[in-house]
Amino acid sequence: MEETIIEKIQELVKSRRIAQLRELLESINSADFPSLFEELDDEDMVVIFRLLPKDKASDVFVELDPDLQEKLINNFTDKELKVVVDDLFMDDTVDLIEEMPSSVVKRILKNIKPSDRKIINELLKFPEDSAGSIMTTEMVELKENMTVDKAFQIIKDTGIDKETIYICYVVDNSRKLIGTVAIKDLLISERDVLIKDILEDNVISVLTTEDQEAVAKMFDKYNFMAMPVVDKEDRLVGIVTIDDAIDVMQDENTEDFEKMAAMTPTEDTYFKTSVFKHAKNRIVWLLFLMLSSTFTGLLLEKFQAAISAVPLLVAFIPTIMDTGGNCGSQSSTLIIRGLALDEIKLSDLFKAVWKEIRVSFLIGAVLAIVTGLRIFLQYDGIHNDQSIKIAFVVGVTLMATAMIAEVMGCVLPMFAKKLKLDPAIMASPLITTVVDLCSMLVFFSIATAVMGL
């Protein structure tokens, strides 16, 4: 939102030029109000919200962060609260109830129609992250023996909205889902045609208990606008709309990013998460990884004699460890992402490993030659005949490290998936720790053998 518009609004509020303010507000998209409200003080926000037409008020309300929603509700009369809540979709009401403190929840429930209250209580019971928890119950339901004309009548009466109109759902008398009718098929059909003659009976639906990530993937695959949700008896209970599916996709991506960086994922944004919560989300994995790296330390302790004899060896530890970490990071990222998008299946394990072996052989060879040459040129003459030996040892270690790291980065996420764990935990941090141990073992074993330490 531009500075000038915000300033203009503040000015109009101050001078109470209501008509002008109302006109200006009309031209602002609902999705732009959160950034506007952030710039205003609470009082101005409430004034502006009250000026919005009823329809837009609930659209704006849905877009706001929970803390702003709470502030508004605390300023609402019961009547105002009822107007806003009545106009929300069921899934948005459920989200609101889940976010608000209990005193606010009580006020919300008090101002909801008893019939809606029953539906909301049902929706609140679905497990978190299930299709049932993100579905809404507003949809157009038709019967087989209706005419197209009757269907249009029902669409008008249902109080249609963009979220729910593009596909209508055909159910039988026991509410079993038997087909769908796209609005385009209604529009191109004659008015007296029966629904059963134009319905599509290959319906793809999901159970209320289906994982929301799986539902979002189906949207991506089938290019749906909405997905019907059924109970165990195949009865239609709701629909998941594409805007919610997109939110799930982005949340799951964020979760993967966080897990792959060794953090406990959180649903809040960066600034909404407190310092203490941030520390808590990060410390668990850090401690685990730090203590795991002790094993590499113990290994290095074993080679103290070699280090005392040729302390220069230590200078190559960062290069070897960093390269190992980076290689592991690359292949694990590709595999984890491929698994998440279903581009890689568990049965592809050997195909993937064989690919990584070839890739890492090429990469390892280049890294080994470049670093080997660099060492030879840098230390030739200074360390006498040692320089060629060190160049050889570091080169071979880099080659081995690259291969171990890329293969581990491929295998470990797939094993995690096989064990029904999230592959994202087998990302760079954990793999780096494992590869460090392997690469240091290789390095000092070869060094002591070749250099006779």
Next chain:
Amino acid sequence: MEETIIEKIQELVKSRRIAQLRELLESINSADFPSLFEELDDEDMVVIFRLLPKDKASDVFVELDPDLQEKLINNFTDKELKVVVDDLFMDDTVDLIEEMPSSVVKRILKNIKPSDRKIINELLKFPEDSAGSIMTTEMVELKENMTVDKAFQIIKDTGIDKETIYICYVVDNSRKLIGTVAIKDLLISERDVLIKDILEDNVISVLTTEDQEAVAKMFDKYNFMAMPVVDKEDRLVGIVTIDDAIDVMQDENTEDFEKMAAMTPTEDTYFKTSVFKHAKNRIVWLLFLMLSSTFTGLLLEKFQAAISAVPLLVAFIPTIMDTGGNCGSQSSTLIIRGLALDEIKLSDLFKAVWKEIRVSFLIGAVLAIVTGLRIFLQYDGIHNDQSIKIAFVVGVTLMATAMIAEVMGCVLPMFAKKLKLDPAIMASPLITTVVDLCSMLVFFSIATAVMGL
């Protein structure tokens, strides 16, 4: 796709039971054909494709990988090719032309209507990753002075499809976009109402040159189903549909994952990318990071005397380096993701740094205490009075490393963004390299000072 269905299809093809086959194929969703075709040999695939009804054939065709599309086209007669291509959306035709080898492209262009050929040539000119390159030109256009009844007539005539019907676009005589009408508003209006009385004139549109990532973000923010695309004179030239926006979102996420793991992003899937291409995508950053890590090596060389005196110090290098890398990885991931989702702005720099300072202070303290205690208990008595000193040195180093790493992970991505670079390159691999240098400097400086080396 289930094994049994694939086997059944193969059997029906073999025994040429066409009617049964056709019926079975009808029940399969277009999006499921790619996995079916992968299991069949080319000949069976062509047989099956020919059995599909015209509408479904093009839907299935769009879902296929370019190599399967090419195989099919090579088996098509010109007439068959024309049928499929005529039924594709413009944006899908453009995608197809961009993927096919030139001999196939010639055949495709030859079989496209001259009027379409002109549009396609225009579309092919838009820069890659621009709104123009992902838009389609099929949409419903209305005029202000039409009635609702006329609008329905146009919708029927335009040959509507789910991609393009939910929002109609209102243009003036010079094709300037002046408003939108949602299908729901057409449906609830009387037939003789004029379009200008129900149109929404606050239209959000994008320029053809707008970056596709920015377009996808607007879909997420405004919950659009389609976004109008205009030229510099504000004339409507096409629309981007939500399915393409979702693809862009997922592609951009994949690109971020790959960049954050120090790889050159690729558009192909893991298995579609050749071994050589994989190696090429990974080696550039690996070489750069490997050579950068040499500086840390040179630093360690400077401290050879200290290492010779107390070789045990080397045993703590892995713990310090890994922890630094992990801390940097955590904060950089949160900042990069926050920037990508617009949850963090450049103006938040100091707020973010202050947050990271506090978070890393807490984390650093815990890490320092745990490892300090561990070292003290493990080495007490063995290394005499050295153990308490080493515990102190390593503890302080970990504290400093955690703070340096978390703050760098916060600052570097934001600087990258400030410099108009992609923040994703300032992720774990690069930050680890920088933090390694800092942490080793801190470690050996404190060690030599405290232990009098």
